[in-house]
Every structure is written in structure tokens, then in C-alpha cells.
Amino acid sequence: MTIPPRRPLTLRDVSEASGVSEMTASRVLRGKGDVSEATRIRVLEAARAIGYVPNKIAGALASNRVNLVAVVIPSLGNMVFPEVLSGISAALEDTGLQPVVGVTDYLPDKEEKVLFEMLSWRPSGVIVAGLEHSEASRVMLARAGIPVVEIMDTDGEAIDACVGISHRRAGREMAEAILAAGYRRIGFLGTKMPLDHRARKRFEGFTRTLAKAGLEIADREFYSGGSALLKGREMTEAILARSPDLDFLYYSNDMIGAGGLMHLLSRGARIPDQIGLAGFNGVELLEGLPLRLATMDACRREIGEKAAGIIAARHADPEMEGGQRIELGPTLQYGDTLRHPRG
Numbered sequence: 001m002t003i004p005p006r007r008p009l010t011l012r013d014v015s016e017a018s019g020v021s022e023m024t025a026s027r028v029l030r031g032k033g034d035v036s037e038a039t040r041i042r043v044l045e046a047a048r049a050i051g052y053v054p055n056k057i058a059g060a061l062a063s064n065r066v067n068l069v070a071v072v073i074p075s076l077g078n079m080v081f082p083e084v085l086s087g088i089s090a091a092l093e094d095t096g097l098q099p100v101v102g103v104t105d106y107l108p109d110k111e112e113k114v115l116f117e118m119l120s121w122r123p124s125g126v127i128v129a130g131l132e133h134s135e136a137s138r139v140m141l142a143r144a145g146i147p148v149v150e151i152m153d154t155d156g157e158a159i160d161a162c163v164g165i166s167h168r169r170a171g172r173e174m175a176e177a178i179l180a181a182g183y184r185r186i187g188f189l190g191t192k193m194p195l196d197h198r199a200r201k202r203f204e205g206f207t208r209t210l211a212k213a214g215l216e217i218a219d220r221e222f223y224s225g226g227s228a229l230l231k232g233r234e235m236t237e238a239i240l241a242r243s244p245d246l247d248f249l250y251y252s253n254d255m256i257g258a259g260g261l262m263h264l265l266s267r268g269a270r271i272p273d274q275i276g277l278a279g280f281n282g283v284e285l286l287e288g289l290p291l292r293l294a295t296m297d298a299c300r301r302e303i304g305e306k307a308a309g310i311i312a313a314r315h316a317d318p319e320m321e322g323g324q325r326i327e328l329g330p331t332l333q334y335g336d337t338l339r340h341p342r343g
Helices: 011-018 022-030 037-050 056-063 080-092 108-120 135-142 167-180 197-212 228-242 254-266 284-288 300-316
Strands: 068-073 098-103 125-129 148-153 161-165 186-191 219-223 248-251 276-278 295-297 325-327 331-333
Touching: 011 022, 011 037, 022 037, 068 080, 068 108, 080 098, 080 125, 080 300, 098 108, 108 125, 108 135, 125 300, 148 197, 148 300, 161 167, 161 300, 167 197, 167 248, 167 276, 167 295, 167 331, 186 197, 186 228, 186 254, 219 228, 228 248, 228 254, 248 254, 254 276, 254 284
Parallel strands: 068 098, 068 125, 125 148, 148 161, 161 325, 186 219, 186 248, 248 276
Antiparallel strands: 295 331
């Protein structure tokens, strides 16, 4: 067995291993120039056999860009974002672009640091969750000179392109469905919203719609951190201890909603007649629950695919105009926990 050299492999090593000139090997590895198919295969097989990886940093010095797409999201623990990343990865698979991920934990100052580090590598594009950023982050993104796609939300002004749903519309449509089903004593359970802007916008759309019907949120319970399922059980127990006459519980996400559902089932609650409940996000993991939780599909994978598609198209055609705005429509799923107005 040949022991590979400890020094970094170079184009010369590929040239010698494949029996072609360095110029020909370079053309094959860069995917440019007129090279026969047989030569191309021989060079690629030689490069693979010796473990050669091109130095794209060196190649990027001329173009001032690397073939990376910076993806900045608030959390990897949240069930939402892995599906978004799956859509991004699928859309970039055959483009030569590679996503790299940074996590902000919903903290504006951490987002600044993540963006600073990622932009210093001169990526070919940025996909970032949300429309709300610190002024420093907005300036960095606006002056980066690359495609920027803000995702998950369309309720606000984008720096460049955006792909997502209207969370105010999602809150409004859920409130309309709850009212149409005859519920009137409604409680809200969710995350602390100063930093979760999308949950805040859903809450705004929800409460405004209730107000038009002459109703207010009867009680509310908030949480931060910890197991979402356990928190959902604890919050549901707490809010019903204070307000036992509530006939509907609206949760800011499916995970705490699932915890609430498990608590209600353990107490023998008649769902959805005695009390109804709904979440948000359409998390497939929860389809094995005893009852299907009413929810809204937030189009997560499609958002990732379309955002990455914008980056890829503008990378292929630098003259393409920016500013694309794609608003997707969330779908209400009644499940087993929200009475359907048709019975």
C-alpha cells in the first residue's frame, strides 16, 4: 500500500498520476476547456485515487468569491430549521455551491458575529432567517455585494430578496377558523416574543382578528428554554388552573402544543368538544400522537428550496436583478383537535 505524502497534494501530483500535463489536469478539475471524455475520466479517477482536493481559496483570489452559501439560522434544536436546510441542500446539489451553516440562538449580537465571520470568507450568497436584524447586521448584508435572501417571513422590508409566509396572515387565518368553530374563551401559550419576531407577528394577526369579533385573549402563558414537550404540559396545567373555563388553547408551535395535548388526554378532556387546541409548523414527527394536532404547514422545505434557487440563479447570471419576493401560503390542518365548521 502506498503511503500518501504528508505534504499537501498539488496539481503536479494529479498530472503525474494521470499522465497528462498540469494545464490539462487544471482544465478538467475546473470543468473548463476542451478536453476529451477519456482524458477527463482519467484525470478525475487519478485525483480521487490519490485523495486530491482542489484549493478553492487560491482559485477564489482571482474572483474574490468562494463557492459557499452562508446560511444563518437561529437554532438547530428547533424542528423547523432542519427541514429548511434540507430544501437548501437539495436545491444546491448540482450547482457547485455548498451551504455552510451558522447558528445565532435568536440573539442579535450573535447574529452580527456569525455574519461577520461568514462574510469574511466572501461567500457567493447569504440565506438568513428573518427580516429583523441589528443595524450593523443590516449594513453588512446590504454592502456585501452578493445575493441576500431573507427567509421564513414576508411581513416587513427585505434587504434584497425574501422567501417565506406572512405570519400575520397565518395568525389571522387560525383565529378565523377557531371563531368559525364556535370557540370563545381562548388562551394563548407560547415563547417569550421580543426575540421571536415571527411568533410575535402571528400573535398580532391572531389578536387583531379576535378583536374584530369583540373578543380578547382570555389568558396567556409564556416560556423560554427547556424541553418543549414538558413545557407544553406544564404551561397547559398552569393556565387551566387559573382559567378552567377556557375552551381553546392556541400554542405558538407544535411541540408545546403536543405537550399540552398529552396533558389534556391524561386528564380525560373531551377534545375538541370540551376544549380545542392548535399549534403551528405542521411538524411531521407528531403524526404518531393519539390525536392529530390542528396546525399550519409553514412550507419549510419549499422555503429552503426557493431561497437556494434564487442564490443559484443569480450566481449563474450575475447580471440578474435582485429583490425577488416569494410569499407562500400556509395550509390550515384541522386535525382532530379543532372542530371543522362543516361539522
